[in-house]
Amino acid sequence: MRLGLLSVALLFVGSSHLYSDPHSPSEKPRLGPSVEPAAGSRQAEAPRKRPGRRREGGAHTKDCGTAPLKDALQGSRIIGGTEAQAGTWPWVVSLQVKHGHVLSHVCGGTLVRERWVLTAAHCTKDASNPLIWRAVIGTNNIHGHHPHTKKIKIKAIIIHPNFILESYVNDIALFHLKKAVRYNDYIQPICLPFDVFQILDGNTKCFISGWGRTKEEGNATDILQDAQVHYISRETCNSERSYGGIIPNTSFCAGDEDGAFDTCRGDSGGPLMCYLPEYKRFFVMGITSYGHGCGRRGFPGIYLGPSFYQKWLTEHFFHASTQGILTINILRGQILIALCFVILLATT
Incomplete structure (x- = not known):
């Protein structure tokens, strides 16, 4: 016995x-350089698996890019600088840094998995310690109180290993949340554009959103702003009359030729969200990277394309998932x- x-x-x-x-x-x-708390495990926790969703390690999420509180067709007539209603963009994240006892919005981000936020690498240039960051998800007012809003600490910041600050080449980073979010009407992931980026053209309905400045020398806003923009060809945007050949091969332009609709300081890292009617979903076609001023004629915003980084992104999703299983x-x-x-x- x-x-x-x-x-x-x-x-x-x-x-x-x-x-x-x-x-x-x-x-x-x-993998790229990972910034993690000095005390504590370097192994990612196991992702929470629920029926109907793939594990974080997969290249795609089954349910993504839909906003339960927004009708995509009725909401397509967005005018630049308008206040976004709560739940309109349930994947938009405010990334905030703690200074003493005060938390301030620094950059935007995009929820792409239950524990992953996509953003721009240059957002971390002055603050690379995850202990001072937090992600605020599920709100349009970063100083308001909403029962569905989640404020989550950051476990790790992963910057692309070949990021070059001076030229904004490979301006992409991932924030790994300390705990998984639970999806609801106000919190949803957006789809990654790995198989659809080639569909993007000047007729695609795209939108920008953020808490950044509403004009070049203006102040940031507490209320999420949004505007409709469109893709601008590389030939136009990288011409001598515009950016003169400095745009990286993995980036592109969006906005409008007159500069009426644009992102500005504080919007960095946020998404360029494009609606593809054949899929009935939104995709994060771009990450807000940089631009010459804000809203200047002939100088639209420059966005990094996540589709060019499919291998890097899926390696991290898979690595975190398998490390969680091993733990x-x-x-x-x-x-x-x-x-x-x-x-x-x-x-x-």
Whole structure:
């Protein structure tokens, strides 16, 4: 009897370790620099899996890019500088930094997974410690109080390893949330554009949104602003009359030729959201990167295309997911080993 109980316990221990092996790559992916708290585990926690959703490691999320409180067709007539209604853009995130006891909005971000926010790498140039950051999700008023608003600490900041601040090349980063968000009418992920970026053209309905300045020398706003913009061809935007060839190959322009609709300081990292009627979903076609001033004629906003970084993004999603599974199975093994000792003590 004693040997039988011990054999069963050891079988469970062995099974847990065998289960973790297929998900533990023999060689870690070549990931970008990760900024994490000095104290605490460097392993990502296991993602919460719910029916109808793929694990974080997958390239796509089954349910994404839909705003339950917004009718995409009725909401397409957006005028620049208008206040966005609550729930209109449920994936838009305010990334805030703590200065003493005060938290200030620094950049925008986009919720793409339950624990992942996409943003611009240059947002972290003066504040790379995740301990001083938080993500505010599910609100249009960053200083208001809403029952559906979530304020979540940051576990890690992952910057693209080849980011160059001077030229904004590879201006992309991921914020890994300390806990997964629960989706509701005010909090939803947007779709990543890995298979649809080539559809983007001047007729695609695209939108910008953020809490940045409402004019170049103006003040930031507490209420989320939005505007409709369109894709501007690379030939026009990178011409000598505009940006003169400085736009990176992984970036592009959007706005309007007259400069009436544009992003500004404080909007960096936020999404360029484009609606594709054939999919009936919104996709984050771009990340707000930089521009020459704000709203200047002939100098629209420049956006980095996440579709060019599919491998880098999915590596991180998958790495976090498999690390979470490995952590769970190590803990399971430790618990079962302890159980073996309890059984031995009880039967001696």
